[in-house]
Amino acid sequence: MAKAKYGYGWLIKWIVAAVLLGVGIFMALSDDVVYTITGIAITMYSLFRIYPLMKSLNKEILRTINLIEIIIGVVLGGVMIYAGVKGLQSDQADTWTKLFRWFLAFFFYLRGLVFFTSTSFFEEKTEVPKFIFHIIALTLGGVIAMWEGFDAGTLGWLFLFVSVGSAVYLGYDGYGGYSKYRKFSQNLNRKKQKDVEVKYDKEMPKEDPQKEKDLPEQPRDKEEKQDETYIS
Numbered sequence: 001m002a003k004a005k006y007g008y009g010w011l012i013k014w015i016v017a018a019v020l021l022g023v024g025i026f027m028a029l030s031d032d033v034v035y036t037i038t039g040i041a042i043t044m045y046s047l048f049r050i051y052p053l054m055k056s057l058n059k060e061i062l063r064t065i066n067l068i069e070i071i072i073g074v075v076l077g078g079v080m081i082y083a084g085v086k087g088l089q090s091d092q093a094d095t096w097t098k099l100f101r102w103f104l105a106f107f108f109y110l111r112g113l114v115f116f117t118s119t120s121f122f123e124e125k126t127e128v129p130k131f132i133f134h135i136i137a138l139t140l141g142g143v144i145a146m147w148e149g150f151d152a153g154t155l156g157w158l159f160l161f162v163s164v165g166s167a168v169y170l171g172y173d174g175y176g177g178y179s180k181y182r183k184f185s186q187n188l189n190r191k192k193q194k195d196v197e198v199k200y201d202k203e204m205p206k207e208d209p210q211k212e213k214d215l216p217e218q219p220r221d222k223e224e225k226q227d228e229t230y231i232s
Contacts, residue, residue, distance in 0.1 A: 010177030017170035024163025031152040032084045035100060038155065039080030042107060046073030062122055069114045076103050101150050109141025 027034050050070055057063045080103060087096040115134040118124035144150050 008181075010174040010181060013170040013174035013177065017167040017174065020163045020170070021167040024160040024167075027156040027163075028153075028160040029156070031156065032088045034152040034156045034159065035080050035084030035088065035096075037084075037159075038104070038152075039077045039082075039084060041077075042073055042080065043077030046070045046077060057124075059122055062118055062124060065114055065117065069110055072110065073107060076107055079103065097151055100152055101144060101147075104155070105141045105145035107141075108137045108144065112138030112141060 023037065027037060047070075050067075053066055053070075054063050057066065080100065083096040083100065087093070112134045115126075115130075115137075119126050119131075
């Protein structure tokens with residue numbers, strides 16, 4: 001069996017695109033799902049950073065600052081998950097709605113603050129995309145805090161916008177991968193056809209030249225002309 005040159009990553013991308021689109025639509029229509037998914041995203045982002053971050057930071061003060069931020073992020077994420085699962089179904093739904101905006105604003109602002117503290121006061125090196133991202137994080141923190149009309153429904157529509165964009169990108173990327181996969185399959189089938197033709201040619205009986213040499217010579221049909229003698 002031939003080894004596949006192209007895998008099935010295109011299929012995974014299409015599935016993820018469909019899931020993202022479905023989640024985005026669902027979040028735009030359901031506030032409690034926005035709380036839950038936002039809390040899960042913040043919690044996972046915080047927990048997955050622990051080991052690589054603690055391993056790569058060179059100063060103890062930086063490890064301490066980032067660890068405090070991670071703990072706060074896990075707590076905020078857990079509170080949002082609780083709000084989505086039970087908080088909104090209780091009599092304190094309005095309180096949770098107000099707290100959601102402040103929790104999200106504090107999360108973004110804290111991330112930007114820790115980053116710029118590390119780079120400005122403790123000489124932590126960085127790159128341009130990371131620098132721009134944290135400027136956006138600080139800006140988002142301030143905008144969300146000042147935006148009184150911001151709620152889970154607003155974030156849900158933002159999630160829908162991001163989901164649609166991500167789904168389109170993954171779908172297009174998956175289409176390119178699928179096109180390459182089909183070209184590989186086409187070339188593979190052509191190769192198999194050529195192998196069959198070569199095998200067929202090898203199995204066909206061939207005439208033995210030695211037998212042709214051993215055959216007796218066939219008599220000639222040509223009549224030898226004799227000279228005629230004419231008498232006058």
